[in-house]
Amino acid sequence: MRRVLPNHADRRRAAYRRGHRAEWIALGSLMLKGYWPIGRRVSIAGGEIDLVVQRWNTIAFVEVKARTRRDEAREAIDAAKRRRFSRAVRAWVGRNTWCAGMTFRADAVFVGAREWPAHVADAFTIEGL
Template sequence: MRAAAPSPERQAAHRRGHRAEWLALLALMLRGYWPLARRVSLAGGEIDLIVRRGGTLVFVEVKARARLDDAREAIGAAKRRRFSKAVRAWVARHPCAGELTLRADAVFVGRGLWPEHCPAAFTIEGL
């Protein structure tokens, strides 16, 4: 039996999320970050972007909302736990990451606005 197709609203949200991630990546690249991975799913969590600049490896959570304030509030404790679990799994699979400074950033995307990059937006739990 096939699963039901996603609703039009769900499909639109999915497209908005993809656009926000590409916009966030562009903004980070313009600031000198080099992309390593996108949409990494590990250990029950997801990392939207993994980028590097110099000796810093950055795991990025991208949040898109109509208002930037709503985007900032969208990263709750449960999301941080799942994100941290995925980061730990990624680091375990990439031993060279241990030689770098690790950081969890957020990029907030609001309607019609340039993405807002927040370095060290939260801590990576368990590292």
């Protein structure tokens, strides 16, 4: 019997669904820690912020990465991704003046199969903020 390999579009759809699922898992785990959601999948200034959450006077901009193993997910945030992420954060802060005076942080949540999500507060620096 011949095995049919998934085409490019099928792989992209599967990755998209996996990403959505990981974001919901990450959001749920953050809410259990007392964070309140402000935004999800914010696309702005050529970049995307997976989650924007708030806890007290801190707003965390969260990058969610899902891989088979959490350790693989940690390696997925490269310099180019950090630059696009930082550009989106700066644009978001500029458009949301109500948050002036708050603390801003770039967090990451790493999701692995059958593992509890790992939340890393202040995972990287927001460039230019």
